Amino acid sequence: MSAAFFTLHDDLPREGPGRAEDVAWALGLGGAMPGARVLDAGCGPGADISALLLAVAPGGHVVAVDAHAPFVHQAERRWGRDSRVTLVTGDMRDVDGPFDVIWCAGALYFLGLLDGLRVMRDKLRPGGLMCFSEMVVRVPAPDADLRAALEAEYPAIGDQTRLKGMIRAAGLDLIGQKILPRASWEAYFQPMEKRIAQLRPTADEDLAAVLDEAEAEIALWRRYWEQFGYALSVVRRPE
Numbered sequence: 248m249s250a251a252f253f254t255l256h257d258d259l260p261r262e263g264p265g266r267a268e269d270v271a272w273a274l275g276l277g278g279a280m281p282g283a284r285v286l287d288a289g290c291g292p293g294a295d296i297s298a299l300l301l302a303v304a305p306g307g308h309v310v311a312v313d314a315h316a317p318f319v320h321q322a323e324r325r326w327g328r329d330s331r332v333t334l335v336t337g338d339m340r341d342v343d344g345p346f347d348v349i350w351c352a353g354a355l356y357f358l359g360l361l362d363g364l365r366v367m368r369d370k371l372r373p374g375g376l377m378c379f380s381e382m383v384v385r386v387p388a389p390d391a392d393l394r395a396a397l398e399a400e401y402p403a404i405g406d407q408t409r410l411k412g413m414i415r416a417a418g419l420d421l422i423g424q425k426i427l428p429r430a431s432w433e434a435y436f437q438p439m440e441k442r443i444a445q446l447r448p449t450a451d452e453d454l455a456a457v458l459d460e461a462e463a464e465i466a467l468w469r470r471y472w473e474q475f476g477y478a479l480s481v482v483r484r485p486e
């Protein structure tokens with residue numbers, strides 16, 4: 248990530264669509280789980296840690312890992328002294344399980360979806376729950392400029408049927424799946440729009456390019472939100 252990219256992203260509350268309500272919905276499908284050991288894989292700045300702790304209280308513990316050290320430093324500012332949280336800078340593939348729950352918001356595709364599902368399945372205890380969000384197309388024929396943008400950003404993107412097939416192929420049982428609502432995207436984009444407005448007047452060439460790209464991403468979603476989105480899936484490793 249470039250310095251200009253981090254100038255935009257530094258201290259944003261989150262790095263992808265999501266809200267506490269989404270965590271509560273997903274973990275709620277697994278029933279009560281006090282004391283559970285949770286992995287937040289690709290935690291970014293740690294936006295979901297609070298809701299994860301709530302879902303596994305009392306006695307739960309969250310191991311939050313991200314490959315990008317500045318995001319982990321952000322999470323450390325809030326959670327560094329909390330004994331219920333362990334923060335790790337590193338690759339999610341290298342964290343030792345087993346976990347009762349794996350939460351992975353917008354980060355599994357970095358591993359390749361099927362490989363990522365298999366790697367994470369092996370870190371779950373038998374019967375353990377994994378909740379992950381993955382970008383999907385929601386219509387059979389997206390508009391041409393959306394298709395071009397998605398192909399450039401995420402060539403392997405598919406629909407919910409493909410996603411369900413991958414889950415089965417990874418040996419996981421699907422418990423629930425929903426498309427994240429618009430509010431989850433606004434929770435990501437609104438703080439970013441405020442930051443763009445602050446930075447724009449004094450941006451140099453590198454930063455202006457990063458701001459342009461972020462604005463284009465937001466505009467694409469505002470125009471085409473009915474045609475693509477994030478599917479939040481809740482799956483279980485069979486006993």
Ligand SMILES: C[S@@+](CC[C@H](N)C(=O)[O-])C[C@H]1O[C@@H](n2cnc3c(N)ncnc32)[C@H](O)[C@@H]1O
Pocket residue numbers: 260261262263264265288289290291292293294312313314315318337338339340351352353354357358
């Ligand atoms: C779209 S962001 C989502 C962050 C966070 N879950 C959130 O919703 O705010 C994806 C995150 O995955 C992290 N990431 C990508 N590959 C990773 C890997 N192999 N191990 C750990 N983190 C990774 C990135 O650094 C980034 O913070």
